[in-house]
Amino acid sequence: MENKFIVNDLDLYYKDFQALKNININIETNKVTAFIGPSGCGKSTFLRCLNRMNDLIDSARIEGSIIFDDVSINSMNPVDLRTKVGMVFQKPNPFPMSIFENVAYGPKCQGIKDKKVLSNLVEDSLRAAALWEEVKDRLNKSALGLSGGQQQRLCIARAIAMQPEVILMDEPTSALDPIATAKIEELMSELKKNYTIVIVTHSMQQAARISDNTAFFLLGELIEYDKTEKIFSIPSDKRTEDYITGRFG
Amino acid sequence: MTNQKNLIDDSIIVLRLDIKNLTGMIVEQYKKVISSIKTRDIDTALEVIKNDGEINQLCEDIDLETIIVIARYQPVASDLRRVMTINKLAYEFERVADYAKNIAEYVITGKKLNVLKTAEIIASFEKMFEIIFRMLKTNLQAFLDEDKLMAREALLMDNEIDELYKSNFDELLQKFKQTNDESEQHMISRALVLNKQIERAGDHLTNVSEQILYLIKGKRFNAE
Ligand SMILES: Nc1ncnc2c1ncn2[C@@H]1O[C@H](COP(=O)(O)OP(=O)(O)OP(=O)(O)O)[C@@H](O)[C@H]1O
Numbered sequence: 001m002e003n004k005f006i007v008n009d010l011d012l013y014y015k016d017f018q019a020l021k022n023i024n025i026n027i028e029t030n031k032v033t034a035f036i037g038p039s040g041c042g043k044s045t046f047l048r049c050l051n052r053m054n055d056l057i058d059s060a061r062i063e064g065s066i067i068f069d070d071v072s073i074n075s076m077n078p079v080d081l082r083t084k085v086g087m088v089f090q091k092p093n094p095f096p097m098s099i100f101e102n103v104a105y106g107p108k109c110q111g112i113k114d115k116k117v118l119s120n121l122v123e124d125s126l127r128a129a130a131l132w133e134e135v136k137d138r139l140n141k142s143a144l145g146l147s148g149g150q151q152q153r154l155c156i157a158r159a160i161a162m163q164p165e166v167i168l169m170d171e172p173t174s175a176l177d178p179i180a181t182a183k184i185e186e187l188m189s190e191l192k193k194n195y196t197i198v199i200v201t202h203s204m205q206q207a208a209r210i211s212d213n214t215a216f217f218l219l220g221e222l223i224e225y226d227k228t229e230k231i232f233s234i235p236s237d238k239r240t241e242d243y244i245t246g247r248f249g
Numbered sequence: 250m251t252n253q254k255n256l257i258d259d260s261i262i263v264l265r266l267d268i269k270n271l272t273g274m275i276v277e278q279y280k281k282v283i284s285s286i287k288t289r290d291i292d293t294a295l296e297v298i299k300n301d302g303e304i305n306q307l308c309e310d311i312d313l314e315t316i317i318v319i320a321r322y323q324p325v326a327s328d329l330r331r332v333m334t335i336n337k338l339a340y341e342f343e344r345v346a347d348y349a350k351n352i353a354e355y356v357i358t359g360k361k362l363n364v365l366k367t368a369e370i371i372a373s374f375e376k377m378f379e380i381i382f383r384m385l386k387t388n389l390q391a392f393l394d395e396d397k398l399m400a401r402e403a404l405l406m407d408n409e410i411d412e413l414y415k416s417n418f419d420e421l422l423q424k425f426k427q428t429n430d431e432s433e434q435h436m437i438s439r440a441l442v443l444n445k446q447i448e449r450a451g452d453h454l455t456n457v458s459e460q461i462l463y464l465i466k467g468k469r470f471n472a473e
Pocket residue numbers: 014017019037038039040041042043044045046057059
């Protein structure tokens with residue numbers, strides 16, 4: 001399927017405040033899609049719509065439709081949806097347990113008990129997250145002893161262990177140094193072969209480097225959505241131009 | 250949304266000035282070339298050759314500076330197109346200047362360019378140079394003002410050059426066929442080369458117009 005998500009006329013209100021205004025967007029399968037825009041424009045809010053994380057916020061009210069692989073996400077079991085649409089957050093948030101258990105936790109909750117299956121899944125996930133070589137000799141050590149960049153890749157491994165189809169990432173490298181950032185970015189171009197990736201980033205260069213499509217949000221509106229190379233060389237909207245060239249005042 | 254100033258702006262201002270100076274230097278070169286053809290003045294021609302070194306240096310400086318600006322600011326959107334355009338213009342202008350130098354060299358080695366005494370041919374070369382001047386000036390203004398209409402105007406001027414090139418070519422060829430005098434033939438062949446050089450300069454100025462249109466419109470343009 002060409003599009004993983006098809007979003008139509010999406011509005012989101014926090015009580016009376018409208019945080020998303022009539023969003024229409026298709027998220028392409030096996031592509032990296034970047035969301036950019038100034039703080040407070042609704043990027044995280046929209047990202048959370050894609051796996052119904054806003055359901056957990058009482059004040060949030062959503063109108064419009066989001067289709068995931070031909071199915072409206074509202075008709076899906078939210079837990080199933082979140083298994084298929086995993087999420088990685090800005091601050092690495094490993095559980096205070098061993099590296100192995102961090103990755104095995106989700107699958108165990110899903111009922112996978114077989115030790116061999118679990119250890120294969122853990123290894124595969126850590127490999128996919130480009131972390132295996134660095135941790136294979138200390139799988140039983142605490143995840144909290146890893147560096148920030150390693151912790152973030154562990155969180156990606158944890159998401160991968162759920163065998164999702166989509167990985168949502170909200171500013172996944174904003175707390176990382178350039179080397180750890182480069183590792184995650186490299187990882188993303190690897191991961192998109194098997195997953196659809198949506199990333200929120202405040203780094204224009206990062207969006208330009210890693211994404212196939214870029215969406216620019218402003219004050220709850222989707223202003224422009226296009227191929228990344230188009231957005232960064234010849235944006236159509238003056239507001240996009242002003243934002244990405246740093247002339248947004 | 251206001252137009253906030255940005256760090257890259259200062260660098261671009263300086264680079265735009267460089268392009269302006271570069272264009273001015275090239276105009277001077279062509280003026281000297283014309284006068285050296287008309288008066289067959291070797292000293293002026295030598296000056297053109299000497300000045301070409303300065304032009305090359307400036308073009309090299311602009312090229313380096315654009316690379317530094319890209320490395321430092323990683324420009325995007327119109328900033329990126331502007332910096333890339335400046336880089337491309339420096340390259341194209343350097344080529345345009347090279348033709349002035351080549352022509353000056355022809356003047357020197359062919360001091361007895363008797364074929365150029367043919368009044369119409371001189372007039373015709375002069376007309377071509379005239380258009381080269383107009384292209385240089387119109388392109389510069391189009392670049393500085395980011396004016397689409399002006400860039401188009403400059404782009405179309407190349408057709409005039411091409412027409413003059415063709416009619417000169419035919420005329421010279423005709424003369425070539427009509428004479429058996431070897432030295433006369435030699436001189437005509439020199440004039441043919443000169444004709445071609447001016448035409449090539451026009452081609453590079455057309456590339457300049459196209460690049461400016463890309464800067465403004467954001468997409469490539471063909472002369473058609
Ligand atoms: N739970 C909430 N309740 C009420 N308002 C909220 C809530 N979450 C976000 N908002 C508001 O919705 C708007 C969009 O917030 P959101 O977090 O989606 O922005 P963002 O683009 O992700 O910003 P940032 O780049 O700073 O992360 C903001 O005005 C914010 O204050």
